[in-house]
Amino acid sequence: MSHDGFLKNVEKLQRFGEAMSHQLTAWTEPGKQRNRVDQFWREVAEASSEIATALLTPETWRMSTEDIDRRVQHLLAGKNLSTFGTDAFGYSPLHVRKLVPVLEFLYRVYFRAEVHGMERVPEGRCLLIANHSGQLPFDGAMIGSALLLERNPPIMVRTMVEKFATALPFFGELCYRCGQVTGLPDNCRRLLDADEAVLVFPEGARGISKPFKDRYHMTAFGHGFLRLALQTHAPIVPIAVVGAEEQTINIYDFKWLAHMLGTPSLAITPLMPLLGPLAMLPAPVKYRIYFGEPMHFEGDANDDEAVMATRVAEVKGAIQRLMNQGLAERKGIFI
Amino acid sequence: MARRRTQAVITGISGRLGQLLARRLHRMEGLRVIGIDRRAFSRKPADIEHLRIDIRRKACEDLFRTQNIDVIFHLGLMHDPRKGAGEHHSWNLVGTQQILEFAQRYRVPKVVILSTGDVYGPQSDNPAFISEDAPLLGAQRFAALRDLISVDMFAQSYFWKYPEIETVVLRPAHILGGVKNAVSNYLRLSHLPVLMGFDPMVQVLHEEDAVSAIVAAARPGLRGVFNVVGPDALPLRKLVALTAKPTVELPHFLLPGVVNRMFQLRFADFPAAEIDYIRYSATLDGKRARDIMRFEPTFGVRESVEAALRTNIFDGGVEGVEAA
Numbered sequence: 001m002s003h004d005g006f007l008k009n010v011e012k013l014q015r016f017g018e019a020m021s022h023q024l025t026a027w028t029e030p031g032k033q034r035n036r037v038d039q040f041w042r043e044v045a046e047a048s049s050e051i052a053t054a055l056l057t058p059e060t061w062r063m064s065t066e067d068i069d070r071r072v073q074h075l076l077a078g079k080n081l082s083t084f085g086t087d088a089f090g091y092s093p094l095h096v097r098k099l100v101p102v103l104e105f106l107y108r109v110y111f112r113a114e115v116h117g118m119e120r121v122p123e124g125r126c127l128l129i130a131n132h133s134g135q136l137p138f139d140g141a142m143i144g145s146a147l148l149l150e151r152n153p154p155i156m157v158r159t160m161v162e163k164f165a166t167a168l169p170f171f172g173e174l175c176y177r178c179g180q181v182t183g184l185p186d187n188c189r190r191l192l193d194a195d196e197a198v199l200v201f202p203e204g205a206r207g208i209s210k211p212f213k214d215r216y217h218m219t220a221f222g223h224g225f226l227r228l229a230l231q232t233h234a235p236i237v238p239i240a241v242v243g244a245e246e247q248t249i250n251i252y253d254f255k256w257l258a259h260m261l262g263t264p265s266l267a268i269t270p271l272m273p274l275l276g277p278l279a280m281l282p283a284p285v286k287y288r289i290y291f292g293e294p295m296h297f298e299g300d301a302n303d304d305e306a307v308m309a310t311r312v313a314e315v316k317g318a319i320q321r322l323m324n325q326g327l328a329e330r331k332g333i334f335i
Numbered sequence: 336m337a338r339r340r341t342q343a344v345i346t347g348i349s350g351r352l353g354q355l356l357a358r359r360l361h362r363m364e365g366l367r368v369i370g371i372d373r374r375a376f377s378r379k380p381a382d383i384e385h386l387r388i389d390i391r392r393k394a395c396e397d398l399f400r401t402q403n404i405d406v407i408f409h410l411g412l413m414h415d416p417r418k419g420a421g422e423h424h425s426w427n428l429v430g431t432q433q434i435l436e437f438a439q440r441y442r443v444p445k446v447v448i449l450s451t452g453d454v455y456g457p458q459s460d461n462p463a464f465i466s467e468d469a470p471l472l473g474a475q476r477f478a479a480l481r482d483l484i485s486v487d488m489f490a491q492s493y494f495w496k497y498p499e500i501e502t503v504v505l506r507p508a509h510i511l512g513g514v515k516n517a518v519s520n521y522l523r524l525s526h527l528p529v530l531m532g533f534d535p536m537v538q539v540l541h542e543e544d545a546v547s548a549i550v551a552a553a554r555p556g557l558r559g560v561f562n563v564v565g566p567d568a569l570p571l572r573k574l575v576a577l578t579a580k581p582t583v584e585l586p587h588f589l590l591p592g593v594v595n596r597m598f599q600l601r602f603a604d605f606p607a608a609e610i611d612y613i614r615y616s617a618t619l620d621g622k623r624a625r626d627i628m629r630f631e632p633t634f635g636v637r638e639s640v641e642a643a644l645r646t647n648i649f650d651g652g653v654e655g656v657e658a659a
Binding site: 082083084086088089090163166167168169170171172173176177181182184186187190 | 459460461462463464530531532533534536566567568569570573587615616618635636
């Protein structure tokens, strides 16, 4: 090795060492560390008091029975329901009605959801495209709750659910009765043709099971939704969910055990030794849901993947911008 | 000169659907009905001819050689989990092959084959509307359906092998009525088993509607595969509730082993693979039959369930169990 080359390497090593020591001082600096811990506890305290106040004063957030009935009546009116009260997918508005109190609690109390730009969701067919995170699909439930509980008139969101999940006992049945369907292109096309609002998470299982360190870094998007949008001429509404990415801390994906159990992933969380499977439940983070301007695409639905990729990137970019906006606007994870 | 009478052959005429079809055709003007079935045809109208032979026998060919047959209704498929795979294969596949051979050799212009909607199979990832060109995955977990799927595909091969024959393949949803098929038998149980946490969508078809579809399929010019569905799909538990019978909630992971043992010991009439029918949906898209065949069901779910529960179950012959 030449003398110059050797010196260059020494310089590199030096720079690396400096960077490392800088990082270390930043982390171990007593004031900064304490600030972080303080900030965390301040947020938790504030969130707890918010939740406690809400629980003590249900009249401030609970919808009146008449309001719920009016909303359910609206759901019942528009749809093609059989004499047995379900549509071909098994969706039953009366079943949804029974769940409204639970959704309300999660939406208004537990996650204290904040919605921005909901008026951008058009009437009639549309594809709602959102980032997916949080190990358990509460993000989907909260987007659905927002449009069901807050919007006038309400919209019943039909989510494309991973087929592994719809095959589960109880959960699958719950999904179907609440209007969620197995994530197949054919189902999606039929729903869009029937002028429904369909929610798709193009990241799928990849997105929801990603490790905590990758929060707010979206994984690769599938292209199927864009082809369906082109086929059915449905506008695409980009949605960013801020907050859900921190609800469960996945530090390790137990791949081989997941494979044995037949699940797409198995997250290990820090509190698992203490709480067992309960550690999968989400922390009471604050949800912020940002709806973007509808995007209209025209073109050949059977075009090359490369053509689709550029358009999918546009949608992903729109979601990223909404997400950045949400991250910049929030004061903390829990408040 | 008087117009020659249309001559129709019905295989499996002694089965419930065969009998209903025979009576329906019998009521039509200028139609001669000839049935083939080795089982007895009880309460047979006098002028319906019945050949008590096996369709696999050579003697069967004489009928086609000597008579000018205009249409064959092939209902003589068997699906009896108690019978061996060999007998199933021979009866269903060789029988169908034979019938289609005759049709081709003696220039029968129309063949209607009653396949079954079960060829698609219940699966967790089935679309809510299974169309006719969906893959036939029914035997994936239920091996006894293999020969019925083979028959269906074999019949389809006649579309391009012999385009001069108008071949129609019907895939009906669960037929309810006096038939002895799995669904009707299920509803006749004293306690109806359901799976905890599962409530699939089910489609039923009244037996008279099934017969109407078979008759509609005979219309000249019609060919192809058609799903035949009755009224709107409904959750299994709603269907079960219509019977007003008690249900038994069973865990799905425990059941296959128990049911298989009971089936072997003859305490149960269902092999474990049929449990999937009360676990996952397999709902068909009936649009093609509605649009092209102009088939509209006339019986509702309630009437269909009542038809299945009526006590005078068809007292059939040897092969009492029908495929569809």
